[in-house]
Amino acid sequence: MSGLKRHIGSGYPSRPVIALLTDFGYSDGYVGTMKGVIASIIPDALVIDITHGIQPQSITSAALILWGSYRYFPHGTIHCVVVDPTVGTERRPIAVRTSRYTFVGPDNGVLSWAFDEDGVELAVHITNRKFMLPFLSQTFHGRDVFAPVAAHIATGVELKELGEEVPNSSLKRLTKLSAKRRGKSLIAKVVHIDLFGNAITNLHIGQFERWLKNVAQGAWRARIGEVEFKMLSTAYADVPVGEPLIIFNSYGLLEVAVNCGNAAREINISVGDELVIEPLK
């Protein structure tokens, strides 16, 4: 992922930035309420929506989008993520300070790809009721816990005031974002399908390039379902309109796309499907 690290959000801005990422959608008042809570605590914060359109309870999609987005934000940004299918149970609310950012959310893995890339410096289990709303619901910790905690961090509250430090090793993590090897082949897995129907896999360009060094004459083919590819495209428009292609996308991840079309629908790809890349010889 080092190639992408270069174009990072720079500098510490003149006012605190809070980035929100949830699966609360756009048809209810949940996100607006979180912003009301934040504005009640720190009206001068700049609140930016990463997205609230995560498919309900899809921790993997949220983790991917956070990982692909967080480093474009100004240093010091507080990333507040609420994709929380086990709200109200004993899963821990956590706050994690990394080299350049702070992450707030449930300890269910959704933050892990991002905080591991940026380097965990301190993690705490949020327990101090002083920084939550006075009445805690069992179903909406975005409003009652995560929004007020993110806002208080933005006002300058130290992570250690929020609760006990917890060992980095105790944090829940998702399976690493990388393709598997099977014999001489690379097995990439579709981890997210975006709005355009692009099927994004867990194969990063760095991993592919390392694999390619050991492939005779650099000759390979890739296959997903019935569709085969023999080359990488460098733009969607490299192939005729309506034709499928594979390309390393803006996240640096291999993605299956259709020029001006919807690959997931037209090639019938779902999250979890395998894209197999094998040497020709």
Added chain:
Amino acid sequence: MSGLKRHIGSGYPSRPVIALLTDFGYSDGYVGTMKGVIASIIPDALVIDITHGIQPQSITSAALILWGSYRYFPHGTIHCVVVDPTVGTERRPIAVRTSRYTFVGPDNGVLSWAFDEDGVELAVHITNRKFMLPFLSQTFHGRDVFAPVAAHIATGVELKELGEEVPNSSLKRLTKLSAKRRGKSLIAKVVHIDLFGNAITNLHIGQFERWLKNVAQGAWRARIGEVEFKMLSTAYADVPVGEPLIIFNSYGLLEVAVNCGNAAREINISVGDELVIEPLK
């Protein structure tokens, strides 16, 4: 609703806050245009979207979401609501000052649950063209009337400058948000289905607790369609994944949900359906 009143948005913020709630959706430029109008009048206001994804012309959903959200905003927030199926007719545009907030919108009931809870202090019929855009369309008063009026209020314009005071009793109101009695039973009605498929009813926890005092041994059952419940859950994850439950949600209202599922779809619930709660003995 008193239980919820505790976690209110506190303080008057350093800059005016305008909260927007419409059914204009996210695929057109209507909301952005309203924000352009507001920025032209008061670029330093903090504009927060409650939501724009109200089902077209669903006054009840909008009223519910406003009621469930408004009190989490900083005191002084101007709530501007545009769900306005009779735009261009003689329904009145109104501005209502309550104990802690100001509400702006059409006089069709959409504001009523919120302003009645917070306590109406002054209501005016907005007629002063000075605070509207110079040219009034017949189809988009969000842009031509409500956005500029909200922005002018944010700059300090008094409600009385907007038009004549109207009696509180003349304001249109929706049927009160509460369940009905039928014999010894409580008849809760589904008033909104959220993005997760949770079916939210008009039964508030306070009303339920009052009813429960007169139930022998506190033993009851609830039924919606073919599905029966004998207990309240306190977290979605109280039941196995895929199982239905009832829970008092973050609004303090009884809701039918499926753990990690979509109750409306899986149990086939629509707005208007009845949930019957009856004593066992």
Added chain:
Amino acid sequence: MSGLKRHIGSGYPSRPVIALLTDFGYSDGYVGTMKGVIASIIPDALVIDITHGIQPQSITSAALILWGSYRYFPHGTIHCVVVDPTVGTERRPIAVRTSRYTFVGPDNGVLSWAFDEDGVELAVHITNRKFMLPFLSQTFHGRDVFAPVAAHIATGVELKELGEEVPNSSLKRLTKLSAKRRGKSLIAKVVHIDLFGNAITNLHIGQFERWLKNVAQGAWRARIGEVEFKMLSTAYADVPVGEPLIIFNSYGLLEVAVNCGNAAREINISVGDELVIEPLK
């Protein structure tokens, strides 16, 4: 379009305004990432979403919505539009200064209705890598080119620093937004269907009024598919609920609607369909 020009966004605001219009949708992190990039460069800018819900790659819808919205923003607003099906090919990224605004986006026509109405003063082909992110992806110039360029313009960078001036006549333009004549009839075409199912045509009220002057006794009828209209409505509620109508909408364009209904679905209208208006005599 002169009638609409009156209600324009006024004044130059105290802080720069950037308006965003894309087809990136709400279920991914693309828009949030653009905002992170902007906040990294100029955290005090006011960033306003026009919409991100343009149907993927629909240049016409985006051009229409930009044209219908841009003039309600404060003067000096930088309109950054990314609907860019040929990203990564040789289509030019451009910045265009008009009488009151600046437009940034791909040179594919999406900006043309807006910049032509406001009057092009200077157009440049954006090539200066200094104002882009260090690493350019082939698939996401919203993040790598357009967002940082818009942000740098907001900080005061002159258009001429971005790249070479290009002749106004070299800019790609969409077919003019106006209805055609066929004999004595006006042939309006549906150019966009909004969230409410309103079918918006390319017939502006000014063009209609000029045509009407030559119609005997001002008597005409309009037809789309099987549905005929003999009058203009001035409000949706002019006809009974569920009935179709035609009305000059808030853009000044003729639109087919159904009172409290969805005209596109109920009358079966698609983008490209013709509405024929002919003299009765």
